[in-house]
Amino acid sequence: MEKIVYNDQGLFHPGHVACGGCAEALSLRVILNTMGKNTIGVVSPSCTAVICGGYPMTSTSIPIFHTTLETAAAAAAGVRQALEARGEGDTQVLCLAGDGGTYDIGLQALSSAAERNEDILYVCFDNEGYMNTGGQKSSSTPTGARTGSTPTGKTTHKKNLVEILAAHRIPYIATASPSDLNDLRTKVERARDMRGMRVIIVLIPCLPGWGIADDSAVATARLAVETGLWPMVEIFDGRDWRLTHRRGTRSVAEYLKGQKRYNHLQTDDIEALGREVDEGWELLNARLGQGPAGGSGNPQHRAAANTG
Ligand SMILES: Cc1ncc(C[n+]2csc(CCOP(=O)(O)OP(=O)(O)O)c2C)c(N)n1
Ligand code: SF4
Ligand SMILES: [Mg+2]
Structure with a gap:
């Protein structure tokens, strides 16, 4: 098993109230310690807000600004502007939000911040509900997927946030998984060392929400990558798409059968989901061929990027 390498600066503490076994807490530890202590967190209402806690019961050693569900990216942009006005441009602004606060309720603020190319790193913990x-x-x-508000299974598709963000031509977008924390660390390092709007979406298998065992979050995240359900990519300037993990060969059915939210599905439904994954890869493969030769992207955005 690959050793997980990151510089633990003690910025995330034990004793937080995440569900035992939550992969979000694991990911947050790597992200905060990779960003370093000269970072201000801006957190929307979500599991992240609960995990970070309210003063004086906080689990982080960086300042956290709790914002509303609609405004995470706008609030982060405001913090950025305030830092610039104070001559503290070196301080990183790290926005942390869930998928509800990103794909849905905060999408307008996110899109506006992306259009203005605000100098923030926005991390979405995507636990799919x-x-x-x-x-x-x-x-x-x-x-x-069955949820509290789709008791017989959701009938519409998962929104393709990566495509939406890429259309904004922001400097950096990546997807990541707690099943490869070294890859997550590398992507956070790369984003940290760039300027402008950067977004990383991390898949977080949710123990109660997905109906999986307390010790299976990382294995479930790994299956999502190995079945092709969660493509791992980096996109520079919305144009230069790179795959960071090859598509795996394990079956979508294997991924679905481990999760109670899918245990009502029939063979036809499972086959349809498999086709949906294939279609997603057709689109992705077309994108992978479109970038500039050698993936140069915008040299101004890339100058500080560690592409190692
Ligand atoms: C406008 C608004 N509607 C509803 C809520 C209540 N609320 C707080 S957190 C939350 C769930 C957010 O989901 P997500 O962003 O996916 O984060 P997760 O809890 O899954 O980590 C909701 C609905 C709210 N704070 N503001
Ligand atoms: S509800 Fe899900 S995402 Fe939230 S802390 Fe628990 S396992 Fe983690
Ligand atoms: Mg969520």
Whole structure:
């Protein structure tokens, strides 16, 4: 097993109130310690807000500004402007939001911040539902998944946020998974060392929300990558698409059968989901061929990027 390498600066503490075994807490530890202590967090209502906690019961050693569900990216942009006005441009602004606060309720603020190319790193913890309020569906919930508000299975598709963000031509977009924390660290490092609007979407298998065992979040995240359900990509300037993990060969059915939210699905439904994954890869493969030769992107955005 690959050793997980990151510089633990003690910026995330034990004793937080995430569900035992939550992969979001694991990911947050790597993200905060990679960003470093000269970072201000801006957090929307979500499991992240609960995990970070309210003063004086906080689990982080960086300042956290709790914002509303609609305004995470706008609030982060405001913090950025305030820092610039104070001559503290070196301080990083790290926005942390769930999929409900990103794909749905905060999408307008996110799109506006992206259009203005605000100098923030926005991380979306995508657990495919409104989980801290009991597990309602979001527009990130996949087709077929049962949630509190889709008791017979969601009938619409998971929104393709990566495509939406790429259309804004922001400097950096990546998807990541807690099943490869070194890859997550590398992507956070790369984003940290760039300027302008950067977004990383991390898939977070949710123990109660997906109906998986307490010790299976990382294995479930790995299956999502190995079945092709969660493509791992980096996109520079919305044009230069790179795959960071090859598509795996494990079956979509294997991924679905481990999760109670899918246990009502029939063979036809499972086959339809498999076709949906294939269609997603057709689109992705077309994108991978479109970037500038050698993936140069915008040299101004890339100058500080560590592409190692
Ligand atoms: C406008 C608005 N509607 C509803 C809520 C209640 N609320 C707080 S957190 C939350 C769920 C957010 O879901 P997501 O962003 O996916 O984060 P998760 O809990 O899944 O980590 C909701 C609905 C709110 N704070 N503001
Ligand atoms: S509800 Fe899900 S995402 Fe939230 S802390 Fe628990 S396992 Fe983690
Ligand atoms: Mg969520």
